[in-house]
Amino acid sequence: MLSRTADSLYWMARYMERAGNLARILEVSDRMAMSPSPNTDGLPPGNEWQSALITSGTESLFLQKYEAPSAERVLHFLALDEANPSSIRNCLETARRNGRAMRTALTREVWENLNDTWLEIRGFTTQRLVGVELRKFLDWVRERSLQFHGAVTGTMLRDDAYAFTRLGAQIERADNTARILDVKYHILLPDYAPVGGGRDFYQWAAILRAVSAHRSYRFIYRQSYKPWLIADLLMLREEMPRSLVACLGHTCTHLQSLSSRYGQQHECYRLAGQLHASLRFARIDEVFQNGLHEFLTDFISRNMSLNDQIRTDFLM
């Protein structure tokens, strides 16, 4: 297939995934901003919104435009701002634009999801994103993103086009999980002691919610929130679909299907395998001993190198 077509599929999926993740991040920020704040932790007000900016990697762009991250500004900036290439609106538009450029490679269901979503997002205004309407909006974005991935897995032929689409989603998802965990850890200092205090509890719950895993946590560990268990769940548990190890596992599977289809193993396949192994055979206590932040920072940069290598090997 044409490299450009593969590139469009890859970015179409990445942007749809990113839109859904942004909606989760904003939902958590909104929740946290409303949660009881004893204000004993010395954090400046508005911190929740700032962490949404850091997690989405858009803080410096935001600060070029605005002085301080207020709820309203961040919401506008991350949800609808046309000047922010990573706003939900622009993610949906970019995803649709990529889809439109190679429509014949898409099934009708996938195209209609992209097109309908894009038609609808144009009707939202910042004035409407308050109170109940904000939650409705964020739910809608999350649902559209899930429906997109459902349409992909439910209707697309299992060929190279499918592999590139899924690769885009997995790389984006791994990046997002790592960022959420890393940013939140700046707020919640790593500590082996059980987490105490009302606000801490909400913070931990927030991380889990941001990856749609607060129920899963209970189901797997059957105990109260422990930092290392949360990190374990988000990084090392194969059964958790948004964990780093699960995303890398899928990435390897899709790269494997491409190498058997094309009869050639590329460098990206080796990088992905290496990164996957570093997660599969890791232990969470060792990760904490060597520094969680260091581990995550290293992961994010290796995941990015993997993205670049996929591009070099297939997409250009």
Place this chain on the structure above:
Amino acid sequence: MESQVFDEMAGLEEQTRPVYERLKQWLDEMPHDLLTLRRDEAETLFRRIGITFAVYGEGGDPERLIPFDVIPRLLEAREWEYLAAGLEQRVRALNAFLHDLYHDQEILKAGLIPRELLLRNPAYQPEMQGLEVPGAVYSHISGIDMVRVGPDEFYVLEDNVRTPSGVSYMLENREVTMRLFPELFSRYAVEPVDHYCEDLLATLKSVAPRECEGEPTVAVLTPGIHNSAYYEHSFLADQMGVELVEGMDLFVQDRFVYMRTTEGPKRVDVIYRRVDDAFLDPLVFNPNSMLGVPGLMAAYRFGTVTLANAVGTGIADDKAVYIHVPEMIRFYFGEEPRLKNVPTWQCSRASECQYVLDHLEDLVVKEVHGSGGYGMLVGPTSTAQERAEYAKRIQSQPAEFIAQPTLALSTCPTLVAEGVAPRHVDLRPFVLMGESLQVVPGGLTRVALQEGSLVVNSSQGGGTKDTWVLKA
């Protein structure tokens, strides 16, 4: 020339022509709201398939539908035979002319066409001089615009041998008509058109470079998603099962053209390009072109890749060259032209220019290099002020204009708000030429939806109809 309008259903005597009898009967039985309902269904189908036509610079939604008229236009077998033979003769002559022009220029030596008209023409490509193209075919895909003014009177209005478009509408219109009106379709024996894409692919493969080993790789080159005919480009690539590429997908290395694929570079042998000459290769033509492929012309000149249509075909459909086509047919084949040209006045000649200026009210005046119905003056429907302004333009650059009588284009029954009414139509049949030549039995009928209007171009609010060529 007839002054009375010929209606293809009613004829001239207001008596239904035999070929239309069954259609007329069907129309009479069909309640108006049912017909309207079917038209709305057709529109939904077109929207869902996404057959849009991009109109820029007018505001509003650029992704528009071309209105589709549900009542088909009929052509009898004997009418079609006559047209097809004429089209074949004309397309062969245009190709012979292009080969001659880019080689020995016998027609110039014979003094039949003024030298400066060709060699100083912006559509003339000196790069093509002396170049051998496979099978000596230049225009592989031609669209010849025809109009009808009487029962047996057809004229060629214009030749399109650069990148003629509209064939996807011919195919989709048929699909939709068969789906919406199976009962009408079964009343007639209609020649199929749906093998067009297969024929197109065979035509393109038949002109692959001689050195090409194995099955030739064909690709469709599009300027991209913002081009008004992008839908058609993707449709044709899809139907032929070949890649739809943009300039950036291709590169030239060691005299060969490759496309960038996920499996590495893949050689391309034949490019059905829907990009104009000027944008094909920034190293040779427009240096600012982002649509082209640097080095493509060099590869083309080495003969490692075939371009369809060839570079430099535009000279043959120039409106000032058009008037010489009957002469070409006589010169190259010693035959009389089967299809007539519309009488044309050239403003470059002082006496004819004066005639045009004196009769603006009765004439259609066109820019020699214009296309798409833009920049023309339709005398009878123009205002005095428009004519005065246009006259100034003609006087300042007479060589840029030609004029033709306002033809009484035939009309066909068309569904409009008030019911079924006659509207003016033209016809663009498509001719494929590679190793062999095929005239597709059908074509794109364009219809001017405004009462009395003679402008059928889709960019000017025209619609389309399915065109049925009946079996003998």
